Amino acid sequence: MGRRSLALLGAVAASFVLAPGSVEYARNGVRPHAPCPVTPEAQALHDDRIVAGLHADDLLWNRHLAERGSYGQVDLPRLIEGGIALQVFAALFKSPAGQS
The missing domain is CATH 1.20.5 (Single alpha-helices involved in coiled-coils or other helix-helix interfaces)
Known part of the structure; x- marks a missing residue:
C-alpha cells in the first residue's frame, strides 16, 4: 500500500x-428555554397515563445518564421532570459473521 x-x-x-x-x-x-406552556387538559391527560419512551441511543455515546446533560436527548433528571415512567434504551452490538 x-x-x-x-x-x-x-x-x-x-x-x-x-x-x-x-x-x-x-x-x-x-438550549436553555422557558418551560413550554401546558394546558390543564394536557397536564391532566399526562398525569392520568403511564408515559414511556420507547427508544433512546444515549448508551451509544458513553454519557453519565444520572447527570443533566448539555447535549443529547435523554438523561435521568429530565426523564423524572417529564414524568416518564419507562424508558427503553437501544443496545448496539455486533452479531457473528453471516448472521443478520
Missing part, C-alpha cells in the same frame, strides 16, 4: 471514530 492509500485509509478510519461524536454533540445540543 502506498503512502496516499494509507493516508486515505487513516482519514476514513478517523472519520468513523471521531465524526459521530462531533456531529452528535453539534446537532443534539440542549
Whole structure:
C-alpha cells in the first residue's frame, strides 16, 4: 500500500471514530428555554397515563445518564421532570459473521 492509500485509509478510519461524536454533540445540543406552556387538559391527560419512551441511543455515546446533560436527548433528571415512567434504551452490538 502506498503512502496516499494509507493516508486515505487513516482519514476514513478517523472519520468513523471521531465524526459521530462531533456531529452528535453539534446537532443534539440542549438550549436553555422557558418551560413550554401546558394546558390543564394536557397536564391532566399526562398525569392520568403511564408515559414511556420507547427508544433512546444515549448508551451509544458513553454519557453519565444520572447527570443533566448539555447535549443529547435523554438523561435521568429530565426523564423524572417529564414524568416518564419507562424508558427503553437501544443496545448496539455486533452479531457473528453471516448472521443478520
